[in-house]
Amino acid sequence: MVAMQQLLLLFLLLLLHLKALMNNWRNEPESWTGSTDPCTSWVGISCSNGRVTEMRLASMNLQGTLSNAIGQLSALKYLDLSNNQNLGGPLTPNIGNLKQLTTLALNSNNFTGGIPPTLGLLSNLFWLDMSANQLSGQIPVSPGLNQLVNTRHFHFSENQLTGPMSESLFSDKMNLIHVLFDNNQLTGPIPAELGSITTLQILRLDNNKFTGAVPTNISNLVDLNVLNFADNQLHGTMPDLSTLTKLNVVDLSNNSFDPSAIPTWMLTLETLASVAIASGGLHGQIPNRIFTLPRLQQVILSNNAFNGTLDMTGNITQQLQQVNLLNNRIVAANITQSYNRTLVLVGNPVCLDPDFSSSRFCSIQQDSATSYTTSVTHCGSTSCSSDQSLDPANCGCAYPYMGMIFFRSPLFADLRNNEHFQLLEASLSTELGLQPGSVFLSDIHFTSDNYLQVQVRLFPSIGTSFNLSEVTRIGSDLSNQNYKPPQGFGPYYFVADPYVHFAGAADGGKSQVSTGAIAGIAVACGLILIAVTSGAIFSLLQKRRTRELSGRTNPFENNEIGSGSYGKVYKAVLVDGTNVAIKRAEYGSKQGAVEFKNEIELLSRVHHKNLVSLTGFCYEQGEQMLVYEYVSNGTLRQNLQARGIYLDWKKRLRIALGSARGLAYLHELADPPIIHRDVKSTNILLDENFKPKVADFGLSKLVADTEKGHISTQVKGTLGYLDPEYYMTQQLSEKSDVYSFGVVMLEILSGRLPISNGRYIVREFRMAINPNDHDYYGLQGIVDPAIHDAAHTARFRRFVQLAMECVDESASRRPTMNSVVKEIETMLHSEGLSSGSSSTVEFEHVGTASTSHPHSGEVVTAH
Structure with a gap:
């Protein structure tokens, strides 16, 4: 009996907390305003035992801020609000109350201010992604991120974080596999403790202002696949990476390392696919051995002091696609005829040689061919309206779900290689449950941050529009890297365009989600009451709107039995004859709103015969009422x-x-x-x-x-x-x-x-x-x-x-x-x-x- 009452009160409290979130948002899903049961019909919400455990709201075009009320959803395990570019403001420290959270995806939004130190309280967190926001200030420790010893992903790229990384930020107790702090404004030395996290696979600290030498114990990261320290102010000896036998991608460009010959590890790590040390102070002759590494696809050694003769003869690897030796001191070049990919020698003395200067290798633009684009030539001359696109699967016009995928560290450089992108098309359609051929790729290029950018258009399998749940599912799979791209593309992040053409909506499929005031919570703000039968079995009574309850008090004003700072208290008799006391806040009272929420939350937690029992509440557009058992002998x-x-x-x-x-x-x-x-x-x-x-x-x-x-x-x-x-x-x-x-x-x-x-x-x-x-x-x-x-x-x-x-x-x-x-x-x-x-x-x-x-x-x- 008590358990039933507690469950019902928790349900009402759940509605109250979600309503508090909605009050700070615009463009929330239409199902949130049309239904009173979030656990069965609210898009993006999943529950267990009447408590919210998942919120998957990626790419929903939500607007507003993240309310403190999020901290009340204490059973939440999965929170994904990514790719809502108009969702921003400071991050509430109440996130630290979500002790069950395993996934927190807030990337590609517009959040500002500091990283809440209370994140350190999330001991169950596996995935933490706050990249592509406007977060600023220093990285918090003790309390802070150093407490997250079970977390596997730190994604904080593309923010405005400043200050040094504390030495205590990392420790050998951690189990991180991704540490991404690239494209911030971090300063000071790279913490030596990073070298103690031997589980690391991807480490990106590029495009910051780090100084000092690279810690020597980086050589302990034997599982590392990607290492990028480019575009900092590092100095000292070039790090020795010879023990990193799983390394695929390394970029140490644009630092101030001591002048040296080419590092020996560049000649021995046979797993290397891409190596970049532009402006690295390197000199001497480039050994032929580097061009024979079996998996090597890209070499960028521009703006160094390499001299002598470039030897690209013999057993050059078939995987090699790009060699950039711009602005060095190479005086001669021997290049095997079989090599027909990109080689940039512009800015070297060899290009002044009359016998070589006409070579295509002395041109920046070596091929006029464009990057890959999905073909729709089979569709003939079919054209679509400006807000629709041609579906390559059936040559019909539809509303695609669009966005940009940014691959952080691809293992290839040739954007004209149809095979790579045809594999990507097939993979996206298969793994995202779409019709074969319903993916259109375009605008493929490398950004200034060395990310591979691909515009993606995904078309619905049935009809001309996706429904809301499909967009939520696809957006979440892409945002949280549940989708795994083909080998060679590497880690990525996804930025979606707003989607407003949901299937089933009026006006040509356009969403009619209201941006106005939201109707009140409990049963479209009908009053939910819990009655007790003679058998002491709790049942949920019929839902009553405020006006019905007002009628039962004959009217409110004639039944006043108390008053105070919150408002007034009235006696009421329900249709079944049950006496109740109704505490009614002054209309629009801000103080009352705080006390109202507080009282519901606390009374749902406690059950004792010497404490008053709450039996229901109403919250309707400024109307706030708490309904209690009636105690006959007063105070x-x-x-x-x-x-x-x-x-x-x-x-x-x-x-x-x-x-x-x-x-x-x-x-x-x-x-x-x-x-x-x-x-x-x-x-x-x-x-x-x-x-x-x-x-x-x-x-x-x-x-x-x-x-x-x-x-x-x-x-x-x-x-x-x-x-x-x-x-x-x-x-x-x-x-x-x-x-x-x-x-x-x-x-x-x-x-x-x-x-x-x-x-x-x-x-x-x-x-x-x-x-x-x-x-x-x-x-x-x-x-x-x-x-x-x-x-x-x-x-x-x-x-x-x-x-x-x-x-x-x-x-x-x-x-x-x-x-x-x-x-x-x-x-x-x-x-x-x-x-x-x-x-x-x-x-x-x-x-x-x-x-x-x-x-x-x-x-x-x-x-």
């Missing part, structure tokens, strides 16, 4: 003021015990612990049997493990109940609740308000107590006349002493709520009464749904 304050039923000493002890048990549960058994922060007599409600229930969690605070002891926070609470130490230092702890409860205990003794006629109840008791007065303990003029008969007992005196211990000015000297519970239980046993439980902190779960009408007093906020 403790009302009853102490003789507006309720007479409270004798024994009833007061039981009320104090139950209230203390509720608070002790919050402090010690809730996970994580909760500090109420507004304990007072108007927030203690009495049911028909005078069993107390602590209410009003709008100001309450969750306590993370790292915050135990105290939390620095803005001071909130009610005057008269505020812990003076908390007020002065802004350091909140469970002992702040203990102080407030001590004030409540003094109210129980005196029947007085905490502050009355300028007099403070704590000071009045402190000054009046006289241990030598055996009849009234010095409190005859303060104690409520209704309990004078109990004043002469030892239990009464101990109750007074306990209350004064709770209001001690030093938090460290106050008891815990668990200790308070034990003390009051002992008093009840001494009175010959049962305390109602054999356990110190009772945590019996709620057995029936019942709610209150909590009043709120004046709230003080200190800045």
Whole structure:
């Protein structure tokens, strides 16, 4: 029964968190506004046991920012918001709350500001991609990325990161295979600890401002396939890479290494496919051996000081496609006739030789042929409208899903080689589940960053448009490299164009996703209520819109039973006869919105018979209502003021015990612990049997493990109940609740308000107590006349002493709520009464749904 209630409340809370995300977005999927169940019908959302576990929203043209509410989806394992170029702003530190996350893909967006240090809390993270944003500042450590020892991918290319890389950023505990920080503004030396991550396969630090020598222990990276340190300010000796026997691609160009002959590893690493050391201070003659390496396709050694005769005769590898020796000092060249690929000798003395100067090798543009483009000649003269394209599979016009794939380190250089790109076409259509021949490639070229850029158009297998789920699937597969390209293309990233021609939408397939205000959450903002049958089985009642609920209150204004800073509280009767209390925020209240969300979140976590139960809520375009069980005997304050039923000493002890048990549960058994922060007599409600229930969690605070002891926070609470130490230092702890409860205990003794006629109840008791007065303990003029008969007992005196211990000015000297519970239980046993439980902190779960009408007093906020 309790489990059912908790699941329903969690479902409502889930809707609230997703609505908070939506409030910061435009162009969210249409299914998000047309359905109330995100787990079954919201595109891109997957759930398990009613909790969101995956958000796959790549290339959805989302616009806006990432709300703090993302941190509330604590079961999330997969978050992909990549390729939404209009999604930006600072990254919330609340991402660190997603402790189950294994994949975080935020690449190709417009996020700004620093990398949140809280990412270091994501101990299960496997894939981390924040490339192609506007992130700035230093890379955070301790806390920060150095804590991610299980992560395999660090993708931070193409940002604006600055400052040095800390030596503690990397360690031998890490299991990284990709470290990509290219195209940033990083400075200082390359951390030597990088050489301890022996799992590394791709390491790109190019296009930064790194200085100093390359760490010698880079030679430990025996699994490395790609190494790129180009375009930095590195100096010292050229690194020895002879132990990196799996190296395919290496680029050390445009640094300030000491002048040297060609490194010996360039002649021995038979796995090399591409080697570039432009402007590397190299001199001497180029050994013929380099051109015979069996897998070599590209050699770039421009702007060096190579001299003598270039020997490209003998057993030149058939794979070799490009040799760039621009601006060297080569005086002669012997080139085998079988070599018909690119060789650039422009800027060398040999091109001044009349017998050689006419050679095509002395021209930059050696071939007028263009790069590969998918052929559609078989389609004849068919033409399409400006927003459609010709599908090469059927020669029809359709709306393709388009984007750019950037291959970071391809192992070939010849863009006219049809075989490479025909393999890519076939691979894309097969692995992405498309019709054969439905891929069109064009605009293929190398960028200034040495990325191979390919424009891709993917056509739908059926009809002329993709549906939203297909775009989501394809975009996610490409964004997260689930798609594996043919061998030789290497790692890549994908930047999609916005797709607005979804199948099934009106107006020629164009999406009609609203960018206006979103209808409220729970059931198009109908009120969801949880009712309890006579068999104590929870069921979801019919959905009620706000106007229906308003009708049942006949109207709201005629049933007001309380008010406070949040708004007003009303009694209502549902159609099945169930009494409920409805706390309704002032319309559009920002403070109310915060408290509203806080109370739902906290009450969905806790279940105890001495805590009020939330049974539903409504959130509709500025309308915020919380629905509770109705507690028939009002507040403790009302009853102490003789507006309720007479409270004798024994009833007061039981009320104090139950209230203390509720608070002790919050402090010690809730996970994580909760500090109420507004304990007072108007927030203690009495049911028909005078069993107390602590209410009003709008100001309450969750306590993370790292915050135990105290939390620095803005001071909130009610005057008269505020812990003076908390007020002065802004350091909140469970002992702040203990102080407030001590004030409540003094109210129980005196029947007085905490502050009355300028007099403070704590000071009045402190000054009046006289241990030598055996009849009234010095409190005859303060104690409520209704309990004078109990004043002469030892239990009464101990109750007074306990209350004064709770209001001690030093938090460290106050008891815990668990200790308070034990003390009051002992008093009840001494009175010959049962305390109602054999356990110190009772945590019996709620057995029936019942709610209150909590009043709120004046709230003080200190800045």
